[in-house]
Amino acid sequence: MKKITFFTLAVAIVLPLLSGCETAVNTTIGVANKIDHARDRSRYKDLLVEYLQSIKILQAKGDPLGDYLWTRANEDKMVDNPITDPKVIKQMYEAAAAKGSVDARLELGLRRFREGASFQGDKRNLRSWDGKQWVGGDQELLAHEPIWKDGASQIEAASKTRCFYWEPYIFPPHQKQCLTPVVPAREMWPKFRDGYAYPKDQEAMEYWRNQKLSCENSPAYQEALRKCKPLING
Secondary structure, eight states, rough: OOOOHHHHHHHHHHHHHHHHHHHHHHHHHHHHHHHHHHHHHHHHHHHHHHHHHHHHOOOOOOOOHHHHHHHHHTTTTOOOOOOOOHHHHHHHHHHHHHTOOOOHHHHHHHHHHHTGGGGGGGGOOOOOSSSSEEEEOOEEEEEEEEHHHHHHHHHHHTTTOOEEEEEEEEEEEGGGGEEEEEOOOHHHHHEEEEEEEEOOOOOHHHHHHHHHHHHHHHHHHHHHHHHHOSSSOO
């Protein structure tokens, strides 16, 4: 008969206990996560109601920022029965811009800039990868150059008033809803660096990168970011 040592007996007793503890811990974590998710969903709903109410207050005051934010809220499906027709959304931005919204002007400029990407054309992207770089597609790029240049000009003109636009930020875990600043040039300068959907242009890349850095270092941007800094700021 095999001798049962104290160690063997102890292991036989402890292992099931540890297994039971692990199961209990995992169950507890799972329940806690469900509670956290439910709490955050509830908080998000409350923060969203608060945010949408703030938009209505701005609109009631005749502030064009309210019209811009209301358009974004529809586009981002933050409202019940949102307007989703791209043409109508664009018209809403144009109406806000006509009232004096620099945010809407920057948004329209960015949209125009994006429309100029080579893969947006009827022929799509004619470029091919030769193992080292993208080649070809010059005609496609030239065909869209007036479009993205027009968008860049709109952004440049609007940026003289303010070099960033407002974007809503809602973070339930911290019960926080606010408007955070976003610099259009942050999206633009890598396009000219990479040379994929836009021409690879060192001068244009450096210009828009400097515009980004200049805006982000401005007192207005720094103050805006201080008031509403996202958990992860790109």
